[in-house]
Amino acid sequence: MHAYDTLRVTQEGNVVTAFLARPDSRNAINMRMVNDLSHLIDAIDDAKDVAVLVLRGSPDVFTCGIDLHEFAAHEKRNIYGLQKWEQMCRELERLNKFTVAAVQGECTGGGFQLMLSCDTRLAERRAVFCFHEVKLGFLPGMASFRLAKYIGLGRAKSIILTGRRVRAEEALSWGILDRVCDQVSFDEALMETVNDLLPFHPVALEMARRLLDESYATSYENYLGHFLAAQYRAINSEAFDRLVASAARQEKASEAGRTGAGRRKAREE
Amino acid sequence: MIETRRIVSPRKAALRRPAQGPRILSVGTATPPRKYTQEEVLAFFHEADPRIRSLFRSSHINTRYLYLPDPVDGRVVEETNEELLNRHLDGALEIGPQAIEECLRPLGLAPYDIDFLCCVTTTGFLCPGISAHLIKKMIFRENVQRSDILGMGCNAAVNGLQAVTAFARANPGKVALLLCVEICSAAYVHNRSMVTAVVNSLFGDGAAAVVVRQDAADTWQQGPIVLDFEPHIIPEALLAMRYTIDGTKLSFFLARDIPYEIGANVEKPVNRILGRHGLKRKDIDHWIIHSGGAKVIDAVEYNLGLTDHDMRHTVGILRNFGNLSSGSILFSFKELCREEVIGEGDVGVTIAMGPGTSIETALLLW
Numbered sequence: 001m002h003a004y005d006t007l008r009v010t011q012e013g014n015v016v017t018a019f020l021a022r023p024d025s026r027n028a029i030n031m032r033m034v035n036d037l038s039h040l041i042d043a044i045d046d047a048k049d050v051a052v053l054v055l056r057g058s059p060d061v062f063t064c065g066i067d068l069h070e071f072a073a074h075e076k077r078n079i080y081g082l083q084k085w086e087q088m089c090r091e092l093e094r095l096n097k098f099t100v101a102a103v104q105g106e107c108t109g110g111g112f113q114l115m116l117s118c119d120t121r122l123a124e125r126r127a128v129f130c131f132h133e134v135k136l137g138f139l140p141g142m143a144s145f146r147l148a149k150y151i152g153l154g155r156a157k158s159i160i161l162t163g164r165r166v167r168a169e170e171a172l173s174w175g176i177l178d179r180v181c182d183q184v185s186f187d188e189a190l191m192e193t194v195n196d197l198l199p200f201h202p203v204a205l206e207m208a209r210r211l212l213d214e215s216y217a218t219s220y221e222n223y224l225g226h227f228l229a230a231q232y233r234a235i236n237s238e239a240f241d242r243l244v245a246s247a248a249r250q251e252k253a254s255e256a257g258r259t260g261a262g263r264r265k266a267r268e269e
Numbered sequence: 270m271i272e273t274r275r276i277v278s279p280r281k282a283a284l285r286r287p288a289q290g291p292r293i294l295s296v297g298t299a300t301p302p303r304k305y306t307q308e309e310v311l312a313f314f315h316e317a318d319p320r321i322r323s324l325f326r327s328s329h330i331n332t333r334y335l336y337l338p339d340p341v342d343g344r345v346v347e348e349t350n351e352e353l354l355n356r357h358l359d360g361a362l363e364i365g366p367q368a369i370e371e372c373l374r375p376l377g378l379a380p381y382d383i384d385f386l387c388c389v390t391t392t393g394f395l396c397p398g399i400s401a402h403l404i405k406k407m408i409f410r411e412n413v414q415r416s417d418i419l420g421m422g423c424n425a426a427v428n429g430l431q432a433v434t435a436f437a438r439a440n441p442g443k444v445a446l447l448l449c450v451e452i453c454s455a456a457y458v459h460n461r462s463m464v465t466a467v468v469n470s471l472f473g474d475g476a477a478a479v480v481v482r483q484d485a486a487d488t489w490q491q492g493p494i495v496l497d498f499e500p501h502i503i504p505e506a507l508l509a510m511r512y513t514i515d516g517t518k519l520s521f522f523l524a525r526d527i528p529y530e531i532g533a534n535v536e537k538p539v540n541r542i543l544g545r546h547g548l549k550r551k552d553i554d555h556w557i558i559h560s561g562g563a564k565v566i567d568a569v570e571y572n573l574g575l576t577d578h579d580m581r582h583t584v585g586i587l588r589n590f591g592n593l594s595s596g597s598i599l600f601s602f603k604e605l606c607r608e609e610v611i612g613e614g615d616v617g618v619t620i621a622m623g624p625g626t627s628i629e630t631a632l633l634l635w
Contacts, residue, residue, distance in 0.1 A: 045549075091551070094574065207571065221327070229568035232529035 002043060006033035009040065014051040015194055016044060020063050020111075027057050028067035029110040031081050038088040044097055051200035052098045054190065055114060057105065059183075065109025065132065085110065086142050093117040093213070096206055098197045102190045103127045103168075104183070113143035115176075116150065119209065122179045122193050124186050127168040129176070135163030149216055150176055201239050207231075278552045281616060285546070286634065290494035291437035291445075291483045293633070296603045297371030298477045299364040300334035300590065307470065313337055314345060314459055314469070321466040329563040329584070333473035333591035335454040336360045345459065350517045357393025357455035358402065360474060365399065365450040366407050368476040372446070376480060380407040384443040385414040385436040389429045389595045391422050392456045394519075399450065422510065422623030423559055425449065425595040426477070427498065427631055430619075433481040434495045441483045449595035450476035458520040468521045471562055473591030477599030489613045492606075493633035499542035506530055506626035528561065531622045532568020538630045539573060539618065546632065548616065550574065555605055555617035555633070560587035560597045565622065597621070611635055 001009045001016070008019040018040055020027040044053050057063055071077050092099060092114065101115035103123040112129050115121050123129075131147075133140040140160055148156035151174045159166060171177045181189040207230035214223060234240060305313070307325040310333070316322060336356055338346060348356075365388075373379060386409060388399040398417030403409065416432055418425050426449045433445035453472030458465045481495070509524035543549060556579045558569055566587065570580050577584075582601040586593070593600055598621050605611070617633035 042549075206574065210571070210574070225563060225567040226571055229529055229532050229564065229571045232526070232568070233533045233572060236533055 002039065004036040004040065006030070006036045007040060011050070014049055014200075015054060016047075016050050016052070017054040017056060020055070020057045023058065025067060026061045026064040026106070027111075028064050028069075029085075030067040030070050031084075033067075034081070034085050034088050038084070038091065041088065041091045041095055045091075045095060047097075050097055052100060052194050052197060053095065054100045054102055054194065055118065056102045057107070057111070060105040062103045062105060062107040062115075062127070063109075063111035064106055065111060082141065089113055089117045089142065094206070094210070096202050098194075098200060098205065100190070100193060100197070102186075102193075103129075104186065109133055109140060109143075113141050113146065116143060116146040120193055120197065121177050122181070122190060123168045123171065123177050124183050125168050125180055126183065127171075127180075129166045129168075129171055130163060131160045132163045134161055147176075150174070201237070203237055204234050204239070207234060280547050280549060281552045281614065283547060284616070284634075286614075287494065287496070289441075289483055289485045289487075290496065290634075291434040291481050292487050292494050293479050293481055293492040293602070294487065295372045295376050295480045295492070296477065296599055296606065297368045297373070297479075298475060298596070298600050298603055299367035299371065300473075300475045301336050301360060301364060302334075303337070304332050304334050305337070306332050310335070310337075310469070313340070316461075316466075318461065318466075320463065321461075321470075324463070324466055325470045327563075328470050328591075329566075329587055330471070330473075330591050331588050335474050336452055337454055350519075353455045353518065354393050354395065357390075357452040358395055358399075360452035360455065361390060361393070361399055361450045361476070362402055362406055364474070364476040365403060365448055365478075368450070368478040369403070369407065369446065369448060372478040372480055378444065378480070380404075380409045382444055383409055383413055383446045384440065385416075385433060385445040387416045387418065387429045387432045387445065387447045389418045389421070389425045389447070389449040390451060391420050391425065391594060392451045392453050394419065399448070403448070420512075421595070422625075423561060423592065423594045423597065424621040424623035424625070424627050424629040426598050427500075427619060427621045427629035429595070430479075430481070430495060430631060431498055433479075437481045437483045441485075443482065445481045446478060447481065448476065448478045449599060451594040451596055453592075453594055456519055456521055458515045458518050460515060460520075464522060465515075465520060467523055471592045472521075473593055475590055475593040475596045475600065477593075477596035477603070479599055479602075489635040493615075493617060493635045495631055496634045497542055497545065497632040499538045499545075499630045499632075501534060501538035501541075501628040501630075503530065503534055503626045503628075509626050510624040527626060528564035529568050531561075531565055531626065531628060532572040535569050535572050535620065535622070535628055538628050539620065542618070542630050542632050552616060553618050554615040555611065556580065556583075557598050557601045557605060557617055557619040557633075558583040559621040559623075560584070560590070560601065561592055561622060563587070569620065569622075594623075595621075 006022050008021040010017050044050050099118040101118040101121045107129045131140040168180045172180045311325055386400050400415040400417050418429055421428055429447045433447045436445045452474050454474050457469050509527040511522050512519045513522050560583050582604040586600045615635040619631040622628045
């Protein structure tokens with residue numbers, strides 16, 4: 001794996017873990033980190049030996065959000081860095097591998113959005129989530145687009161407009177998190193979460209995820225067209241070939257079993 | 270429109286850019302004078318079958334331009350094969366020259382300046398080819414080189430582009446002209462079956478022309494370099510799209526699953542052509558994709574992971590013109606150029622699919 005300034009990346013088997021690693025600034029998200037994440041996602045996209053990408057922070061903080069030191073103090077600030085950030089989140093959201101967010105401690109702003117872009121989300125019980133941007137006078141990126149789809153408009157307004165802190169248990173009950181565990185069992189829970197995702201069928205994953213992302217956004221007729229195109233590909237994949245062959249073998253075996261049992265029964269009589 | 274494409278791509282930055290190459294300098298299009306909504310076509314054929322009516326309504330097509338014959342006493346007259354062939358040639362010689370003129374005008378060129386003429390059609394069999402008819406009608410030079418590509422179907426614009434770019438590359442400074450002209454309404458068979466209804470609900474008439482030239486003086490602002498081609502043919506699906514004979518007439522047949530089969534294969538040539546140049550799909554700024562029909566558009570979009578924004582011209586051309594067969598991607602190309610969103614260094618991929626079953630791709634570089 002490539003070495004990054006702002007990430008620590010490890011690989012075990014087909015699982016790559018990227019730790020946000022700017023310890024001096026509570027893992028604040030700066031442009032360097034956005035570029036590093038983008039580069040990593042690109043590399044994972046190409047990697048044939050990877051099935052899962054896990055995003056983690058430090059034991060006490062996932063990230064405190066955007067690094068305001070990045071912005072010029074006395075001149076007009078442009079939007080391109082933030083656009084790059086959104087692009088990176090989208091690439092994460094549509095990566096051809098499973099993605100897992102594993103959060104400990106504070107998870108604010110951009111960290112919350114990174115988590116919403118992942119396929120499955122796990123947090124330690126002490127984790128606290130918040131979008132503080134509106135309270136500070138700016139916007140929480142495209143998180144507003146994503147969060148309402150997870151939890152409905154009312155709850156999303158309550159979180160984004162008030163900037164209030166959401167505890168892990170509450171996030172779990174709303175379906176933002178899939179699992180909450182104690183500090184001592186965090187690594188074990190993460191391993192279970194990863195194992196639950198496997199086996200990995202890249203085509204099925206990409207198509208299913210894309211259809212899910214569209215579920216609130218398109219008409220039934222258009223969705224059906226997309227679904228049929230996606231399903232055609234899936235039922236003509238190698239994985240489905242194996243499934244059909246295995247079903248045929250089982251059918252044959254049980255038929256042989258039935259006739260065998262029938263003969264034995266006849267002999268007993 | 271918000272730009273959602275990549276701002277900086279290291280791969281695009283590293284792309285080897287030739288100092289010069291054959292560029293598409295201009296595009297022109299033309300359609301028959303009469304435009305029909307799907308409802309009007311149904312009314313024209315007095316179509317009452319609810320399945321066929323529903324097929325027309327769910328085609329994602331609003332209007333098409335067609336050379337339909339005038340009804341006699343309110344009824345559609347059954348046409349002979351000879352009449353259909355004549356309609357193809359007459360139509361081609363009406364809209365073909367219009368597309369060529371629109372294409373040549375901005376360059377200040379006349380047919381007389383063209384060194385190579387390549388004509389593409391599939392919707393009517395004829396000998397001599399359309400190129401010879403056009404030379405007589407539009408006064409091309411008597412020593413213009415020419416090729417007629419007949420019967421390759423919807424993908425044939427890319428095959429034609431292969432011919433004109435090869436000519437342009439071999440003859441720097443000389444001018445090659447490609448014309449795709451399809452009178453699909455001359456290949457309609459009306460026998461009230463679902464098979465012909467699919468065709469009659471989908472295809473529209475149109476002509477499109479491009480000029481290709483390699484000249485060191487031309488820049489990206491004149492048009493993109495055609496950098497590379499990558500075909501993909503699926504021999505197992507040889508018969509999935511083909512002409513059959515209905516009595517004495519040619520009748521186009523489309524297998525039900527072929528849109529999805531194309532979708533399942535489309536990443537193969539795309540990955541090859543992009544891989545050869547060190548690019549990935551997300552580096553591509555512009556997708557110029559054949560408007561084959563709603564199903565194949567969905568299948569290509571999904572299998573390549575493209576966005577609705579990437580498909581906007583493909584969908585728009587289908588909605589307003591139907592499936593124009595070979596000319597379709599050139600209509601989309603024209604829409605893209607008209608948007609004025611193209612920047613220096615942009616990369617485009619063209620995909621057209623048709624009988625063979627074939628998927629033809631080309632890589633464009635501005």
